[in-house]
Amino acid sequence: MIPAEHTGISTGTGAAARFPATAALRRDFIWGVSTSAFQIEGATREDGRGLSVWDTYGLKGQIANKDTGDIACDHYHRYAEDIGLMQRLGVQAYRFSVAWPRLLPTGRGAPNEAGLAFYDRLIDALLAAGIEPWLCLYHWDMPQALDDVGGWTNRDIVGWFADYAALVANRYGDRVKRFATFNEPSIFTIFAQATGGGERDMRNVDTFHRCIHNVNLAHGAAVDALRDRVAGSLIGAIHNCQPCLPSTPADAQAAQRSSVYWNQAFPDPQCLGAYPALMQEAMAPYIEPGDMARIHRPLDWFGLNHYGPSYVKADPGSRLGWQFGEKPDGIPQTPIGWMIEPDAFRDTLLTVAKTYALPVYVMENGFGDSDKTYAAGAINDENRIAYLKAYIGALDEAAAAGADIRGYFVWSLLDNFEWDSGYGVRFGLTYIDYATQQRTPKASFAWYRGLIKSARAGAPEPGPAVPVLGTG
Numbered sequence: 080m081i082p083a084e085h086t087g088i089s090t091g092t093g094a095a096a097r098f099p100a101t102a103a104l105r106r107d108f109i110w111g112v113s114t115s116a117f118q119i120e121g122a123t124r125e126d127g128r129g130l131s132v133w134d135t136y137g138l139k140g141q142i143a144n145k146d147t148g149d150i151a152c153d154h155y156h157r158y159a160e161d162i163g164l165m166q167r168l169g170v171q172a173y174r175f176s177v178a179w180p181r182l183l184p185t186g187r188g189a190p191n192e193a194g195l196a197f198y199d200r201l202i203d204a205l206l207a208a209g210i211e212p213w214l215c216l217y218h219w220d221m222p223q224a225l226d227d228v229g230g231w232t233n234r235d236i237v238g239w240f241a242d243y244a245a246l247v248a249n250r251y252g253d254r255v256k257r258f259a260t261f262n263e264p265s266i267f268t269i270f271a272q273a274t275g276g277g278e279r280d281m282r283n284v285d286t287f288h289r290c291i292h293n294v295n296l297a298h299g300a301a302v303d304a305l306r307d308r309v310a311g312s313l314i315g316a317i318h319n320c321q322p323c324l325p326s327t328p329a330d331a332q333a334a335q336r337s338s339v340y341w342n343q344a345f346p347d348p349q350c351l352g353a354y355p356a357l358m359q360e361a362m363a364p365y366i367e368p369g370d371m372a373r374i375h376r377p378l379d380w381f382g383l384n385h386y387g388p389s390y391v392k393a394d395p396g397s398r399l400g401w402q403f404g405e406k407p408d409g410i411p412q413t414p415i416g417w418m419i420e421p422d423a424f425r426d427t428l429l430t431v432a433k434t435y436a437l438p439v440y441v442m443e444n445g446f447g448d449s450d451k452t453y454a455a456g457a458i459n460d461e462n463r464i465a466y467l468k469a470y471i472g473a474l475d476e477a478a479a480a481g482a483d484i485r486g487y488f489v490w491s492l493l494d495n496f497e498w499d500s501g502y503g504v505r506f507g508l509t510y511i512d513y514a515t516q517q518r519t520p521k522a523s524f525a526w527y528r529g530l531i532k533s534a535r536a537g538a539p540e541p542g543p544a545v546p547v548l549g550t551g
C-alpha cells in the first residue's frame with residue numbers, strides 16, 4: 080500500500096529545475112511516454128477481442144507467477160484516467176499500440192466494431208487533451224488464429240498485415256498521422272525463434288530467417304498501405320539498438336554476429352535496402368525478386384528503443400552460435416540486472432542517426448525495478464530518476480554532437496505486464512496497485528514533469544539539424 084502523502088510530490092526548485100540537459104534540443108522536441116496494448120489494456124475477453132499468442136502463454140501458465148494479461152492495468156476501462164496522468168506530466172505525445180486481435184479477432188476477415196470503437200475513444204480523448212497519438216501497429220500480440228497457421232513464418236502474413244494496416248489507416252487516419260509499423264522486431268524474432276527455450280521454443284534457424292524476411296516484407300507493405308490512405312502521414316518503425324559486447328576477448332566474433340541480428344536485421348533492409356553482409360547468405364533462400372524494393376519504402380523517422388548494452392559469448396552448440404554471456408563486474412545495473420551505461424546510449428544515438436540519416440525519436444528508455452523496491456510502500460524511486468537523468472544527459476550530448484534527435488518517450492507511463500516476468504517487474508512512472516488498480520505517481524513522475532516544463536521553457540528555437548560529427 081502506497082502512503083497517500085506520496086501522491087503529489089513536487090520538484091520545486093529541485094532536481095528537474097537544476098537539470099542541465101536539453102541545451103542542445105530543439106523547442107519542437109517532443110517529450111512523451113510509451114505503452115503497449117497487451118501490457119496495459121486488459122479486457123482480453125471483452126467486446127469481441129480475439130486471443131493473441133500472449134493470452135495463450137498466460138493460459139498455459141508460462142508467465143512468471145502464472146500472471147496473465149487479463150486485467151493488466153485495466154486501461155481499456157481507465158484510459159481517461161490515464162490520459163489525465165499524461166496531462167499532469169505535460170507530455171506532448173503518447174505512443175501506444177493497437178491490439179491486432181481486438182480489431183480483427185482472427186487476424187483477418189471481418190473487423191470487430193467494438194474493438195475499433197475503443198481506439199476511437201482513446202484517440203479522441205488524447206486529441207481533446209492536446210496529446211498527439213503515436214500509433215504502433217504491432218507490439219508482439221500476434222492473433223492466435225494467425226499463429227496457428229504459421230504466424231511470421233508464413234509469407235501470407237504480409238498481405239494480412241497490410242490489410243490490418245489499411246483498416247487502421249481508414250479508421251483513424253483522419254486523426255492520427257504518426258504511425259510505427261513494428262516495435263522491436265529483432266526482439267520478438269530472436270526470442271521466439273532463435274534463443275528461446277521450453278515450450279515456447281519455436282522451431283529453428285530456418286524459421287528464424289524466414290520470420291525476419293516476412294516481418295520486413297510486412298513492414299514495407301504496411302508503409303504503403305498507410306501512406307496511400309493517410310494524408311500527411313509520418314511513418315517509421317521502432318528498433319531496439321544497443322552495443323552487443325563480447326563477454327571475453329574470445330567472444331568477439333560471436334558478439335559481432337549477435338549485433339548484426341540484434342541491431343541491423345530490420346533497420347538495414349528497411350532504411351538502406353539490403354541485409355547486412357554477414358546475413359546475406361542465410362537470407363538468400365527467402366528473398367524473391369523485387370522483395371528488397373518492397374521492404375525499402377521511404378520512411379519519415381527512426382524509432383529507437385534503448386536500455387543498455389548486452390554481453391554475448393560464443394556458443395557453438397546454439398542455433399546462431401552465440402548466447403547472452405556474463406556481464407563484467409563493476410558496471411552498475413538496474414535491480415533487474417540491466418546494464419546502466421549512458422555512454423552506450425549516446426554512441427547508439429550517434430550511430431543510428433548517422434547510419435540511417437532519419438530524424439530519430441527515442442521511443443523507449445526506462446528503468447526496471449521489482450516488487451521488492453516497493454515492498455516498504457516507497458515510491459521515492461530515486462534510482463529511476465538518476466537513470467533517466469543520466470540517459471537524457473547522454474541524449475543531449477548526442478544532439479550537441481550533431482545527431483538529429485527529435486523526441487524522447489519514457490518507458491513507461493504505468494507499471495505494466497512485463498512479458499515473461501509478469502507484474503513483478505515495474506517500469507512505470509506511475510505505480511499500479513494491481514489489487515485495486517489505484518494509480519500513484521512515483522517521484523520519477525514529478526521529476527519528469529519538472530524536466531518537461533523546464534525543457535520546454537528553455538530550449539532553443541527549432542532549427543535545421545547539425546550534421547553528425549561521428550560516433551563519439
Ligand code: IFM
Pocket residue numbers: 115118263384443490497498506
Ligand atoms: O516492456 C518492454 C516493451 O514491451 C518493449 N521494450 C522493452 C520493455 C522493457 O522490457
